[in-house]
Amino acid sequence: MPAIGNILEIGRSALLTYQQGVNLTSHNIANVNTPGYSRQRLNLETAVVYNTDSGTVGSGVTATGIDRVYDRFITGQINRENQNLGNWEAREAVLGRVEILLNEASGAGLGQSMSEFWNGWQDLSNMPDGMTERTVLIGRGQAMSAYFRNTRESLDDIERDITGSIGDTVDEISALAQRVADLNGKISQIEMGGGTAHEFRDQRDLALKDLSKLADIRTFEKDDGMVSVSIGADGKPLVIDTVVPGDGKPLNLDAATGGIVDAAGNPVAIGGGKLKGLIDTRDTDLKGYIADLEDLAQTLMERVNTLHRDGTGLDGIGGRDFFTGTSAADMDVHPDLVDDISRIAAAGPGEALPGGNGNALAMADLQNSLVMNDGRSTFDEYYSALVGAVGSASRSASQGALHQSEMMTQLETYRESISGVSLDEEMINLIQFQNAYQAAAKLITVADELLDTVINML
Structure with a gap:
């Protein structure tokens, strides 16, 4: 069966990942008025799973990189x-x-x-x-x-x-x-x-x-x-x-x-x-x-x-x-x-x-x-x-x-719709990362209580 330590590891990886998400969202918000800035997006993937006697068990989430939201064709135009x-x-x-x-x-x-x-x-x-x-x-x-x-x-x-x-x-x-x-x-x-x-x-x-x-x-x-x-x-x-x-x-x-x-x-x-x-x-x-x-x-x-x-x-x-x-x-x-x-x-x-x-x-x-x-x-x-x-x-x-x-204004508007920072969207992302971070912290608290229970049984 999966060990309680695995729960702690899942919580740890989630904390680090969503902390990175909060940092990236803050970076986007801070550059909302920076000329030429292209918003950045955190890529998330399921961490490597492993097999146990009771079946396949996940090991949490991981950030695989940060993408620059960018269209080189509109930039060329x-x-x-x-x-x-x-x-x-x-x-x-x-x-x-x-x-x-x-x-x-x-x-x-x-x-x-x-x-x-x-x-x-x-x-x-x-x-x-x-x-x-x-x-x-x-x-x-x-x-x-x-x-x-x-x-x-x-x-x-x-x-x-x-x-x-x-x-x-x-x-x-x-x-x-x-x-x-x-x-x-x-x-x-x-x-x-x-x-x-x-x-x-x-x-x-x-x-x-x-x-x-x-x-x-x-x-x-x-x-x-x-x-x-x-x-x-x-x-x-x-x-x-x-x-x-x-x-x-x-x-x-x-x-x-x-x-x-x-x-x-x-x-x-x-x-x-x-x-x-x-x-x-x-x-x-x-x-x-x-x-x-x-x-x-x-x-x-x-x-x-x-x-x-x-x-x-x-x-x-x-x-x-x-x-x-x-x-x-x-x-x-x-x-x-x-x-x-x-x-x-x-x-x-x-x-x-x-x-x-x-x-x-x-x-x-x-x-x-x-x-x-x-x-x-x-x-x-x-x-x-x-x-x-x-x-x-x-x-x-x-x-x-x-x-x-006028043509340049339209093109810049189109570029902003792709690469620009939307404060509404970033605030939604911030709330999502914040809630996920708090849930991961709660997960670690639960794992800690489980460990206490096991230790007190010995």
Whole structure:
């Protein structure tokens, strides 16, 4: 027959097992708000049974291990969609700044200043020898030039800021890669020794999620628990076991080209994430807007200067430029005209002075001339198209970021339904383990009383 000692052993194993259950449940509850934490579950099995003359007898319960409740497929999907979110958010932030810069909703801006400039020529054509009209025209020309210069300077500032953000993102990628490598070493050391590294795996998954938002990464987990990470369309190594290439700097910002290179200086084709969004917005969108602004400024200066050289001022002299500079960055009204407004060429060739206004009329007509976009647009239409393109791109980026954010919320909610900690569920588990522990303690008390009875019989 089973000995009373067997009852004590069953009680002892039950006490230890359910104490472990209480500890694990407490650990889950404590980490209910820990980012990236995956709840853990205690696996229970019947202890080994043995045969006696009276039949098979059990020997209690045992904990066979702790599982990490985790779905690697949903984690992979979260990382892929997080990459798209990083891309859209980067575009939204940059294009939003450009949209604010070119905003004409308040009634002030480059478009309005161009309209006032052309109106200034129209006013001058009505009073070609008027000093007030000439002074106003100079002021409007200076204001429009200032808008061109400030807009170009602001776009250049945004471009420099993007390049700085790219460098910061590269540094952030290096730091996260080093963290993954360090966690690789800890996980491998613990698990190769027979232990479980669930907490370190959670931390590594969180680091990989942060990495996925910054760039397109690919991961591969080996049998020893370590994860190898590559980046870019060409799969440049980012983490190899516990090593980050380039002495911890696997990527660098090429100061000459503004592109991304690996530790050996070879170009890296970034295909997604925040880094891709920043690079594309800088090299495609922003540079395109700058080119359009320059086309507008240079064409306007060229057309106005050509007409102005053909006309004559009140002193009867022609051949003067109205604007100086070669681009939007240095555009301004010629200082000779600022010093002497009578030099403004309102009269056309051969017209009597004062009173000639043919050149001023021709200048005013430039506003409606199809001189931009290969003869298909006026100055105003060209600029309006630029503003519209910026607004459309900004709205598209905002909508993309919103959609991707909502998708990420749904995926995170689904992950939480699988791996997240439910306080209600944990409280139920806690009560179950508590009651089982108390019952096991009662079992030991009963066994002790039985032993006392046997001993007192001797």
